[in-house]
Amino acid sequence: MEKFVINGGIPLRGEVTVSGAKNAALAVIPAAILSQDICRLENVPVSISDVNYMMKTLKYIGAGVKLIDKNTIEIDSRHVNSYVISHDMTKYLRASYYFIGALLGRFGRARVAMPGGCYLGPRPIDQHIKGFEALGAKVSVEDNAIVEAVAENLTGSPVYLDMVSVGATVNIMLAAVKAEGLTVIENAAKEPHIVDLANFLNSMGADVRGAGTDVIKIRGVENMHGCTYSIIPDQIEAGTFMVAAVASKGDVLIKNVIPKHLESISTKLIECGATVEEFDEAVRVSMDSRPGKCNIKTMPHPGFPTDMQPQMAVLLSLAKGTSIVSESIWSNRFRYTEQLARMGADISVDGQLAVIRGVEALKGAPVKADDLRAGAAMIIAGLAANGRTEIEDILHIDRGYENVVEKFGSLGADIRRVYCVEPFSATDAG
Ligand code: UD1
Numbered sequence: 001m002e003k004f005v006i007n008g009g010i011p012l013r014g015e016v017t018v019s020g021a022k023n024a025a026l027a028v029i030p031a032a033i034l035s036q037d038i039c040r041l042e043n044v045p046v047s048i049s050d051v052n053y054m055m056k057t058l059k060y061i062g063a064g065v066k067l068i069d070k071n072t073i074e075i076d077s078r079h080v081n082s083y084v085i086s087h088d089m090t091k092y093l094r095a096s097y098y099f100i101g102a103l104l105g106r107f108g109r110a111r112v113a114m115p116g117g118c119y120l121g122p123r124p125i126d127q128h129i130k131g132f133e134a135l136g137a138k139v140s141v142e143d144n145a146i147v148e149a150v151a152e153n154l155t156g157s158p159v160y161l162d163m164v165s166v167g168a169t170v171n172i173m174l175a176a177v178k179a180e181g182l183t184v185i186e187n188a189a190k191e192p193h194i195v196d197l198a199n200f201l202n203s204m205g206a207d208v209r210g211a212g213t214d215v216i217k218i219r220g221v222e223n224m225h226g227c228t229y230s231i232i233p234d235q236i237e238a239g240t241f242m243v244a245a246v247a248s249k250g251d252v253l254i255k256n257v258i259p260k261h262l263e264s265i266s267t268k269l270i271e272c273g274a275t276v277e278e279f280d281e282a283v284r285v286s287m288d289s290r291p292g293k294c295n296i297k298t299m300p301h302p303g304f305p306t307d308m309q310p311q312m313a314v315l316l317s318l319a320k321g322t323s324i325v326s327e328s329i330w331s332n333r334f335r336y337t338e339q340l341a342r343m344g345a346d347i348s349v350d351g352q353l354a355v356i357r358g359v360e361a362l363k364g365a366p367v368k369a370d371d372l373r374a375g376a377a378m379i380i381a382g383l384a385a386n387g388r389t390e391i392e393d394i395l396h397i398d399r400g401y402e403n404v405v406e407k408f409g410s411l412g413a414d415i416r417r418v419y420c421v422e423p424f425s426a427t428d429a430g
Contacts, residue, residue, distance in 0.1 A: 001421070004391040004405065006382035007414040008364055012250035014411045018238045018257050019045040019402040020071065020231035024193035026095035027170045028200045028231060029054040030102040032075040033063060034177060035204050037226030042072045044231055045402040049395070050093045057089045057096060061103075080106065087113035087145065093399065094118070097125065097167065100147055101174030104137060108151045114144065118371035118396070121331030131159045131172035135179050156181030156220055164189050164300040169216070170197060177206040179220040188216045191301040192261045196232045203227040235261040236307045237401060240376045242266070242285045243311045244408070246274040247318060247384040251286035252411055259283055264304045268294055268312065272319060293321035293358060298328050310336050310377035317345035318384060319358035327352045336374035339367040343381055343389070364389040369396040376401065383413055 020043035029051070032039040045051055046067065055065045055073065061083070064076030083103045090096035094117025103110035117123070125147070129139045137151040156179045159172055169189040176183035188194070190212055198211030204227050207219040238257040245252035246269055259266070259278040266276040266283065272291040277284040293316060298306040306329040316323040317340055327333045334349045341347060342365040346357040364387030369375025375397035382389030391397075394417070397404060408415050 001392070002394055002417055002419055004379065004382070004394050004397075005416050005418050006364070006379065006389045006391070008382050008385040008387060008389060010248065010383070010412055010414060012245050012248045012252050012383065012408070012411040012413060015253040015255060016241055016407050016411055017255045018233045018241070019043075021193055021196065021234040022048060022050060022236070022400045023166075023191070024196040024231050025051050026054055026093070027098055027193055027197040028229070029058065029075070030098040031174055031197060031200060031204075033058070033061070033077045033080050033102050034105050034174070034201070035224040035226050036078050037224075038074060038076045038078070039204065039226045040068070040072065040074050040228040042228070042230040043233070044071050044073050045234065046071055046073060048398065048400055048402050050095065050399045053089070053092045054095065057085060057099060060089055061085065083107045083109045083111060085112045090114065091116040094123070094167070097128065097147075098170055098174060100128070100132070100149055101171035104132060104149050104151060104154065104175040105178045108154060109149070111146060111148045113146050120333050120371065125167070127161050127163070127165050127168035128171045131168055131185070132175055134159045135172075135175055135183065137175070154179035154220075156183040156218065158184045158186065161185065161187040163187075166191050166194065169194055173197060173201065173208065173216065173218060176218040177201050177208065177220065178222070178224065181220055183218040183220070185216040185218070186214065188214050189300055190214060192232055192235055192258070200229045203229050233257050236305065236373070238262055238283070239265040239305070239308045240311050240380070240401070242269060242276070242283065243308070243315050244380045244383055245285040246272065246287040246291060247315045247380050249287050249289070250411070251284070253282055253284045255282045257281060257283055264302060265308055268296060268304065272315065290360070291315055291319045293319040293323040295324045297326040300329070306330060306333065307373050309333060310373045311380055313337070313347070313354065313356060314340065314377045314380045314384065316356045317347065317358060317362065317381070319356075321358055323356045323358070325354040325356060327354075335370045336377055339370065339374070339378060340381060342367055343385055361386055363387050366390045366392070368392040369394055372396045372400045379404070379408065379415070383408065383415070
């Protein structure tokens with residue numbers, strides 16, 4: 001078992017370089033099998049475990065995956081020979097369900113076990129299924145465990161999403177790029193990684209227009225080819241460093257970012273009293289006093305991202321005054337507040353609303369990472385708190401943050417990964 005040990009209270013200072021976007025990589029990697037060719041992907045956050053599982057899954061269905069350097073991979077999709085993916089491969093992460101769309105696009109057939117991933121409340125896939133069916137696939141879900149989708153001929157069609165869903169938008173795009181005719185996705189998600197996926201598909205010869213707006217038009221093409229493509233920087237990793245800089249009352253230059261993707265986060269940090277300077281591919285974030293309060297409501301892009309909600313709540317725990325955080329995407333995304341309370345935060349949760357009464361300081365404590373972004377929030381809390389914080393269940397953090405100890409360490413943080421023996425349990429007896 002591993003945990004992070006943080007001795008907090010040190011203002012973060014210096015420069016840090018953000019990795020490629022996890023959520024973009026997780027959509028682009030399965031998309032590579034739509035060409036029967038070789039794709040070279042750059043700026044891939046190779047060492048995070050979600051990306052690792054996606055690469056393993058590629059190998060499992062017959063693709064070749066070669067590591068060219070620490071952030072570049074080559075995917076050889078010429079010999080992909082299976083449309084079946086078992087639970088062993090899908091159970092670790094949500095994005096494994098993108099193989100349904102990609103395999104449908106490639107073979108007209110997919111049999112993929114239901115995905116795992118962070119528990120944030122029920123995570124239905126009805127909109128994905130509705131999209132596949134609109135394109136002519138017959139879809140069945142066996143025992144709520146395996147999705148089987150089969151299409152004689154995928155045919156372009158209008159698809160109206162009942163709610164803005166990143167996952168459904170990605171999956172329908174993947175299934176539609178080689179379908180015959182025009183697919184129009186209405187009420188599509190507009191997240192930066194949707195645009196990145198569209199750019200990648202177009203680099204492979206697809207015809208996808210309108211990504212980044214709420215109407216995406218996809219004209220099916222017969223063949224796609226290999227390409228070289230660089231993944232966009234990670235908006236959420238960048239945002240996590242931004243909030244950490246402010247919460248620790250530091251001064252950090254965050255490099256390899258697209259400032260436009262960070263606007264909703266920058267705006268809220270400025271509202272709290274931080275200074276945010278934008279450069280072409282960097283932002284500098286600094287703060288020298290106690291933050292002010294602000295209210296947040298999570299929304300699909302370009303609104304405030306749900307994936308930044310826990311990190312921002314840590315900052316607001318230290319703010320002067322009372323802030324209200326409203327979570328409009330997930331029904332169960334405040335579990336981490338119990339951990340924060342152990343560190344002295346004063347938060348009451350009522351359904352999808354949290355009322356945060358700012359305290360002057362947090363104190364170090366043993367806590368755990370309930371999920372990926374909750375884990376990021378615990379790191380920020382530990383960095384800002386007085387004393388020693390130990391974070392357990394860090395496997396969640398390793399799913400989405402590349403070299404997190406090294407990166408925070410380079411900013412002056414006292415953070416270590418330590419190995420510890422598993423606690424003695426009843427099954428160890430005798
Ligand atoms: C969502 C976030 C994404 C974040 C990820 C992990 C949005 C729009 N999406 O993406 O930014 O990175 O969580 O935190 O902010 N839904 C259905 N039926 C479906 C699909 C979705 O009811 O078929 C609902 C979900 O329950 C949820 C909402 O739609 O309430 C958004 O889901 P979706 O965008 O698909 O989730 P992710 O792709 O995981």
